[in-house]
Amino acid sequence: MIDTRTERLLVSEALVVPSGVTAGALTVEPVEPGRVPGFVESAFSPLIKSVIDRCLAGVTGGEAFGDEGARTGLVLATLYGDTVTADLGSKLLTSGRVANPLLFYQSVPTTILGVVARDYAITGPTTCVALRGDLRGEALDLVDTILDDGMDQVLLLGVDLATETRPLDAHAQLQDGGPQAGAARVDAAVAFLIRRADPTPGTARAAVTPDADAHLSDFGSLAGLVQLYLTVRAERAAAAAGAVAVNVGSALGERELRLLLREPS
Amino acid sequence: MTESQRVVVTGFGVFTAFGFGEKALLDGVFSGRPAFREVDRFDISPFRCKSAAVYDGSGPEIPEVSFAGDPPPRQHDALVACSRAAIDMAGIAESKISGVLVGSQGDYRPITRYWGSLADGADTPDTAFLKDSVPGQLSHGVGDALGVGPLRMTFLNACVASADSIIHASRLISRGRADALLAGGSYLVERELFAKFDSARAFAKDGHVRPFSKDRTGLLLGDGVACLMLESEASAAARGANVLARIAGWGISSDAYHASRPHPEGRGTATAMESALRVAGLGPDAVDYVNVHGTGTASNDTSETAALRRVFGDRAAHLPVSSTKSTTGHTLEGAGAVEAVITLLALTHGIVPPTANFTTPDPALDLDYVTDGPRRQSLRRAISTNSAFGGANTALLLERA
Numbered sequence A: 001m002i003d004t005r006t007e008r009l010l011v012s013e014a015l016v017v018p019s020g021v022t023a024g025a026l027t028v029e030p031v032e033p034g035r036v037p038g039f040v041e042s043a044f045s046p047l048i049k050s051v052i053d054r055c056l057a058g059v060t061g062g063e064a065f066g067d068e069g070a071r072t073g074l075v076l077a078t079l080y081g082d083t084v085t086a087d088l089g090s091k092l093l094t095s096g097r098v099a100n101p102l103l104f105y106q107s108v109p110t111t112i113l114g115v116v117a118r119d120y121a122i123t124g125p126t127t128c129v130a131l132r133g134d135l136r137g138e139a140l141d142l143v144d145t146i147l148d149d150g151m152d153q154v155l156l157l158g159v160d161l162a163t164e165t166r167p168l169d170a171h172a173q174l175q176d177g178g179p180q181a182g183a184a185r186v187d188a189a190v191a192f193l194i195r196r197a198d199p200t201p202g203t204a205r206a207a208v209t210p211d212a213d214a215h216l217s218d219f220g221s222l223a224g225l226v227q228l229y230l231t232v233r234a235e236r237a238a239a240a241a242g243a244v245a246v247n248v249g250s251a252l253g254e255r256e257l258r259l260l261l262r263e264p265s
Numbered sequence B: 001m002t003e004s005q006r007v008v009v010t011g012f013g014v015f016t017a018f019g020f021g022e023k024a025l026l027d028g029v030f031s032g033r034p035a036f037r038e039v040d041r042f043d044i045s046p047f048r049c050k051s052a053a054v055y056d057g058s059g060p061e062i063p064e065v066s067f068a069g070d071p072p073p074r075q076h077d078a079l080v081a082c083s084r085a086a087i088d089m090a091g092i093a094e095s096k097i098s099g100v101l102v103g104s105q106g107d108y109r110p111i112t113r114y115w116g117s118l119a120d121g122a123d124t125p126d127t128a129f130l131k132d133s134v135p136g137q138l139s140h141g142v143g144d145a146l147g148v149g150p151l152r153m154t155f156l157n158a159c160v161a162s163a164d165s166i167i168h169a170s171r172l173i174s175r176g177r178a179d180a181l182l183a184g185g186s187y188l189v190e191r192e193l194f195a196k197f198d199s200a201r202a203f204a205k206d207g208h209v210r211p212f213s214k215d216r217t218g219l220l221l222g223d224g225v226a227c228l229m230l231e232s233e234a235s236a237a238a239r240g241a242n243v244l245a246r247i248a249g250w251g252i253s254s255d256a257y258h259a260s261r262p263h264p265e266g267r268g269t270a271t272a273m274e275s276a277l278r279v280a281g282l283g284p285d286a287v288d289y290v291n292v293h294g295t296g297t298a299s300n301d302t303s304e305t306a307a308l309r310r311v312f313g314d315r316a317a318h319l320p321v322s323s324t325k326s327t328t329g330h331t332l333e334g335a336g337a338v339e340a341v342i343t344l345l346a347l348t349h350g351i352v353p354p355t356a357n358f359t360t361p362d363p364a365l366d367l368d369y370v371t372d373g374p375r376r377q378s379l380r381r382a383i384s385t386n387s388a389f390g391g392a393n394t395a396l397l398l399e400r401a
Helices: A044-060 A067-071 A083-094 A101-106 A108-120 A135-149 A165-170 A212-240 B022-031 B075-090 B109-119 B134-146 B158-174 B191-199 B233-239 B267-280 B298-318 B332-349
Strands: A006-014 A021-023 A027-028 A072-078 A126-130 A152-160 A187-196 A204-210 A242-248 A255-260 B005-014 B099-103 B149-156 B182-186 B224-230 B243-256 B287-292 B381-388 B392-401
Touching: A006 A044, A006 A135, A021 A212, A044 A083, A044 A108, A044 A152, A044 A187, A067 A072, A067 B224, A072 A108, A072 A135, A083 A165, A083 B109, A083 B191, A083 B381, A101 B191, A108 A126, A108 B158, A108 B392, A126 A135, A126 A212, A126 B134, A126 B158, A126 B243, A135 A152, A135 A187, A135 A212, A135 A242, A135 A255, A135 B158, A152 A212, A165 B109, A204 A212, A204 A255, A212 A242, A242 B005, B005 B022, B005 B075, B005 B332, B022 B332, B075 B134, B075 B182, B099 B134, B099 B158, B099 B332, B099 B381, B109 B158, B109 B191, B134 B298, B158 B182, B158 B224, B158 B243, B158 B332, B158 B381, B158 B392, B182 B287, B182 B332, B182 B381, B224 B233, B224 B332, B233 B287, B233 B332, B243 B267, B243 B332, B267 B381, B287 B332, B298 B381, B332 B381, B332 B392
Parallel strands: A006 A255, A072 A126, A072 A152, A204 A242, B099 B149, B099 B182, B287 B381
Antiparallel strands: A006 A187, A021 A027, A126 B149, A152 A187, A242 A255, B005 B224, B005 B243, B182 B224, B243 B392, B381 B392
């Protein structure tokens, strides 16, 4: 049941899928994330850096934030975390080989967020959260709460790697009565820069973001956020609606988050 | 905007190398007795470092959790035991709790078993409790075992993870989104992370954690699990519950400086403390004690000292500051919750826990690090700080009930 509604401004968004995806009517072009010095073994951290660079390119022109960096938060949402680094480190350990010290800090998600924070001069809250099932509702609820806690804007990124070997076997054990997300078949990251907005209830027609389409099942836990990205891109391209509406925060009561696509006039 | 609710602590459960419960902490941490010993939980021979603060069975046992043999117990079991203790202490019905927030990177033990079984020649991998390796599952498993309400969140931001779980639970309660939430975190010493710290040469070379001492050489790991029962003050009052302390303020920040080194002037830690004071509506003079992150590494201790100078000015020189990692070891994702409980006990018992193992003053570090043993002192408010790789920082401001 929707009991409250919040309006925020969606400043920009980005999606990075290194392999690209074609499923039904959906085509996502492949994007090479590029290298990040010090992060050499797994796509996890380069994906994060790449999707944030793309999300902020039109906002800061690739430069650091000014004073607003102090009022900017960072939220990373994932189901599995960096499984490639975790498994590589464990395989080295259990086969009696010397662990690569680089795996030490690559395995910690705050490390790549520290790189992002340095590059964009972001000094607000940095949070990494793992959620079971689709990430969209609780991750957007967390963003909304941090905005309520005094930040002017929050950069949300969802990231998960293709689920193979050990994570796939773990995934098979999650098929109980709890929230479910399909196994991801692609590496992907999606980002949204969300800002506080003066409330203007009822002034913008909102396109409702549906639940994730079956064609998005390759994205696993990110399917809902990718669906939001696609809904936003379609509305921006058509210049039809001034906002998109998305249901968030189902565990503590579902409510509607209305994301304005342009500054209220 | 909903009128802000005050957030109170009505119960806790805690487990460290000293054992389970409040008395174990008072006998160990508050007497300044380090818990480091040679690790026998797994084969230590491949590693340069041999020591950690691991539970050896001599302290109070954690209910229904066995530390006998290899591997160590599941984080899940330890979290459930600590949560049940928090619920029992609070005297609250599970049905009134809206959910559980946990700080953990997931349990690495089943990952080691999985790949270890294949390395040992098994045809199929050992998948026992493999779901515990999925960080997002851990809070679900704990919440389901307890039978509490539906919110389940796992924070995996390293050494600030369980502080972040307490902070987010406090935000939700203060905004009226929930009346009661469990928040905490866990780490139990195991091979995977021990190997990574060892390969990075991050461990203390002399087998002692010596925060703020000139001869400090690094950190050592420790077992640490804690859960706090957080409620709105109105909810606790309606139940007639005994309030232990109040979470008066919180702050979380980023250094925006370096992937693995803290800001040399403690910018981020200072920002987190200033945010906590702002949320509480208090000035720095209101704080009587700071339980710092205090890892015993050269860069951390310098950075934190600078942060304290920045926030407290000249008063910093006379403000008791201690690192209880000198006795518990670094409990990683569990640190924020374990140290929040230690800070709470400092308030309720009127004892500043000491910084142990201190031998030699460092001319660059000139605060009151409480190196001469526990100090009896009436404490009204205290801050607990934590920091993580990438420059993430937290501060929790606790106030005596």
